[in-house]
Amino acid sequence: MLDKVLAGKFMERVRNYTDYNVNIMDEKGIIIASKDEERVGSFHEVAYRILQGEGDEISVSEKDEFLGVKEGVNIAIVENRKRIGVIGITGKAREIKPIALVMKMAVETMLEYEHYKEDMARRRNEKEKFMGFLLYGGYRDRDELYQLAKRLNYEKNVMRIPILADVQTAEKTELYKIEEQLLAGIKRSPLHGSRDISFIPGExxxxxxxxxxxxxxxxPGRYRDEIRAYVESFADDVRKKGICCRYFVGSVQNCLDSYQVGYRHCQWLKDRAADNSEILFFYDFVDEYVSSLIPATELHGMFQAFCSALDDETKxxxxxxxxxxxxxxxxxxxxSQDLFIHKNTLVFRLNKIREQLNVNPVQKTREREFLKYLCRYLKSR
Structure with a gap:
């Protein structure tokens, strides 16, 4: 549930950083916070539609007529994979969509942090506190983190690799028991040592x-084999207990205060990588990761002219x-086998693209990169 007080605090901060009108709607489609305070308490039809499952995002134009809605972009606020509210920004959709996405991320991050603080208030043991520091930061200085690590007998400068084990089940009841069973199975592995750090972030x-x-x-040459051997040492055991997992291996880190970066890479891999392998390594997807960091406005600035010059079939x-x-x-x-077409058909289509765009991606690496990012933009459209 989206808290009205928390939404109001967020709106107070928003007023200091943007002139755009921002609205936050709760699970019933009611505006609970807005830069335009007169709209607070009114019904927002588009938000209600999003929360009823009509989509994660709905843009509204001047021509559209919805109850309590102005032109703009409205995006679902998601917590634990569930829509709990909507954030909307008034304006031209093409101009404000990147801002709306940033606002959505900010609200969800704030919610995550607020829930984490509540959890910390309930469970004050040092392992939980250490986990929070590693994953979300928040320590006042490096010494605070290192002192806590020392009390927990974790060496601070050991090179470690984050592995996120994600339970593959649609059944969410008693999930905490499955997490505990999985962690116990991992700790029983003969390859799990005292220098390894393990805990349950939830979900x-x-x-x-x-x-x-x-x-x-x-x-650099051996870490993949080590990780595979480590996962194999407990994967069969947990599968016998009916627990099926996928494993997302993040970036190597050698400093405790950088571990949250490795964890973030694991999360990105889990959410974005289009690969169904049991074990995925972040370093196999560096290009996709870096590309995902490019703002939509940058791609638009680079390729919108090409987009308008190409017909839909060519795109x-x-x-x-x-x-x-x-x-x-x-x-x-x-x-050609991937596309279920003859090789000659593929060559014919490539020649048409080469003639139209004057590029030869098969032979020229730079033109290959150009097409890759152009297509990324076309897919986003």
Whole structure:
């Protein structure tokens, strides 16, 4: 449930940083906070539709007629994978959508932090506090974090790799019991040592910061084999208990106050990577990760002219072909098989694209990169 007081505090901060009119609606579609205070308490029809499952985002134009709604963008506020409210910004959708997405992220982050503080008030033991520091920051200085690590007997400068074990089940009842069983199974592994840090962040997940066993110089070439062997050492055991998981391996970290970065990479991998493998490594998706950080406005500025110059059929063909070629390292035979077309058909379509855009992605790496980001923009449209 979206708290009215919390929404009001957020709106107080918003007033200091933007002139856009921002509204926050609760689970019933009622505006509970707004820069335009006269709208507080009124019904917002589009927010209600979003909360009833009509979509995560609805843009409204001047021509649309909805009860209590102005032109703008409205996006669902999600907590624990459930829509609990909506944030809306008044204005032209194309201009304000990036701002609306940032506002959504800010509200969800604030909610996550507020719930975390409430949890900390209930459970004050040092392991919980240490987990919060590692995942979300919040420590006043580095010494505070290191002193807590010392009391818990965790060496501060050990090279560790975060592994996020995500339970694959749609059943959410008694999920905390599954998490506990999973963590117990992990700790029973002969490869789980005293230098490994493990705990439950919630939502059907267990997080391990696995200490690297090989030396620093050997780590780049050996860490994948170590992680696979580690996961295999307990995966069968937990599967026998009916617990199926996927494992998301984040970036290597050698400093405690950077562990939250590795955890963030695990989360990104879980939410974004289009791969169904049991174990996924963040470093296999660096290009996708870096691309995801590019603001939508930047891509729009780079490619909107190309978008307007291409017809819909060409856009669709371009996205489809480029995606298949990229997945198959630009191997024409494998790409044609991926698309269920003959190789000659693929070559014919590539030649049409080459003639229209004057690019040759098969032979020229720079033009390959150009097409990749152009297609990323086209897909976002």
């Amino acid at each position: 059907g997940m267990v997080l391990i910061f696995k200490a690297v066993g090989c030396g620093v110089k050997e780590m 669709e063909t371009l996205v489809e072909l480029t995606g298949a070629l990229d997945r198959n390292d630009y191997n024409l035979v494998k790409s």
